[in-house]
Amino acid sequence: MADEPLVLEHVSKSFGGRLAVRGLSFTAPRGAIVGFLGPNGAGKSTSLRIALGVLAPDTGEARLFGAAPRIDALRQVGFLPEERGLYRRMTALGTIVYFSRLKGLDLATATKRGRELLEAHGLRDAANKTISKLSKGMAQKTQILAAIAHDPQLIILDEPFSGLDPVNQQGLEKLITDAHKAGATIVFSTHVMEHAERLCDRLVVIAKGEKRFEGSVPEALSLVPRRALVTTADGYDLAAALAGRGFAASEDTAETVEEGAGRRWHVDLAAGRDAQDALRAAIDAGAPVMAFAPETVRLRDVFVSLAADMPPPEAAGSGEIR
Secondary structure, eight states, X not given: OOSOSEEEEEEEEEETTEEXXXXXXXXXXXXXXXXXXXXXXXXXXXXXXXHXXXXXXXXXXXXXXXXXXXXXXXXXXXXXXXXXXXXXXSBHHHHHHHHHHHTTOOHHHHHHHHHHHHHHTTOGGGTTSBGGGXXXXXXXXXXXXXXXXXXXXEEEEESTTTTOOHHHHHHHHHHHHHHHHTTOEEEEEESOHHHHHHHOSEEEEEETTEEEEEEEHHHHHTTSOOEEEEEEOTTOOHHHHHGGGXXXXXXXXXXXXXXXXXXXXXXXXXXXXXXXXXXXXXXXXXXXXXEEEEOXXXXXXXXXXXXXXXXXXXXXOOTTOO
């Protein structure tokens, strides 16, 4: 199909007079891994439910493969909801087979596919164990496998890393990249930036139900000013020394520095200036430089800058506003 797998256009949704999503538009391009990022309470889950037709928007529209969500399109979608839900008396293999058949696979194909997936992801010995006897991580992995067993064109994962230990998180990252290599378009929501930074081609950042950013990871990283980290001897005012030399410096108050270890400064780098220019200016000013390093911009810095005005999760509301 020529149409993009997922499009939201000017979508808004309220619950009991409380606005969960406001005028949200974004696209999941074919073949991309899209990170749908936002703090708790930002409206991520509500947006994904609208995308799948589980919820109807108050205004705007959602499109799957070029049309409103419908049964034939949904069969090409694999979905992991935020609220995990499996039948506890069903086996791991039975779970995958059951959900695969709901998506249109015949029994033989679904069983073969289920065994292959369990084997590939270290769950062969769990195939005939009931969900109730699996660890939380194994049960969650089983549900993820059930969501992708029918080889969907579009995979939507709502907070897939939640509750997984580092080993299982690494396994899930591999599962996502393998599905992507096989041709799937993937959208996953998260508030853990490390996963998004490693996996995503594109990002959509929302806060208070509104889109704050949509674009590539490099474009997102370019939103945060480049800086250098300079440590000077105690008592030296690097900000004053650099003020007349074209650089702005601010003391790092986020980390506690032991007495005698110097003062740490963030030096902003204007367009066309690099970290070495900042170091040269500090030395020319006579600064007693003890340490110097260019700062690496991380996606977490971008996320904080875009969503800095979000209230804490308790104040963001509960219920459907997620």
